[in-house]
Amino acid sequence: MSKAQTKSDALRENILEVATRLFIERGFDGTSFNDIADVVGVSRPALYYYFKSKEAILEVLTTVVTRAAGALASEALPEDMRQPAAMLRHLVLRHAHLILTHPLQFRVVERNEDNLPLKQRKLAEQSRRAVLEQFRQAIELGIERGQFRVMDAKVAAFSIIGMCNWTAWWFTPSGPRNVDEIAEQIADMALRSVEQEAGRQLSEQSAAGVLKLLRDDIDLLERHIKS
Numbered sequence: 129m130s131k132a133q134t135k136s137d138a139l140r141e142n143i144l145e146v147a148t149r150l151f152i153e154r155g156f157d158g159t160s161f162n163d164i165a166d167v168v169g170v171s172r173p174a175l176y177y178y179f180k181s182k183e184a185i186l187e188v189l190t191t192v193v194t195r196a197a198g199a200l201a202s203e204a205l206p207e208d209m210r211q212p213a214a215m216l217r218h219l220v221l222r223h224a225h226l227i228l229t230h231p232l233q234f235r236v237v238e239r240n241e242d243n244l245p246l247k248q249r250k251l252a253e254q255s256r257r258a259v260l261e262q263f264r265q266a267i268e269l270g271i272e273r274g275q276f277r278v279m280d281a282k283v284a285a286f287s288i289i290g291m292c293n294w295t296a297w298w299f300t301p302s303g304p305r306n307v308d309e310i311a312e313q314i315a316d317m318a319l320r321s322v323e324q325e326a327g328r329q330l331s332e333q334s335a336a337g338v339l340k341l342l343r344d345d346i347d348l349l350e351r352h353i354k355s
Contacts, residue, residue: 140178143168147185148232156186156240186236187245190252193233194244196226198251201258212270213323216288217315219263224292224311231296238296260285267322276322288318 146167150159161182165175179185200222205215227234237244241252263285270276291314299310 139168139170143170143175143178144185144189147182148189148236151186151189151236151240152232156182156243183243183245186240186243187248189233190237190240190244190248193226193230193237194248194252194255196230197255197259200226201255201262212266212273212275213319215266216263216270216322217319219259219266220288220292220315220318221311223259223289224295224314225307227292227296228299228307228310231299234293234296238293259289263289270322275324277324279322284322288321291318 143164147159147164150163150167154163159182161175162172164182164185165172168175179188205218237252241249244252260282264281267276267279267281267284271278271281295310295314301307305313
């Protein structure tokens, strides 16, 4: 690669980095093409050589993360991930890993989704709904089998996904924990937030199992009343 090509690639990356920061800080509508050129330190025609518009810059910045999210949302779970706890852990790990490895791009998408090209905006919306449904189904299955506490599965799904998404706003690669360590901790916290108390899980959902849990609750209530 020639020095001229290397310099050109470096300038293109600098433009994307500057645009990322400005889109996050000011929003897409609050950032002009000239703003990007001024911060980069180039003329508007020079910037135009690399990108024809700020919409083109936004599309480049968000393509990777929106496509990756779409691919994950359509990905079938491995056969050994069919148990609710394993399923939920897998979903949390892969979602958290996606956010943690693309934090700035994710923040740009979150802050400027309404300004994405129509195709990307639809993909982002579809993948978000699909991810929510995967989480909800995993939690619902755990509830049905008596392995997770009875709760609103959709609310629980939103909460766990939100915990993953928020990492984009505080994670720094130079911090004391790497991507895998943080993803594992989030997965542990997610499971602890929904799992049934020890000794109250059902290996199989059945009328007899449900009745046993109800009797245990009644016995506990009677002991409290008598004491």
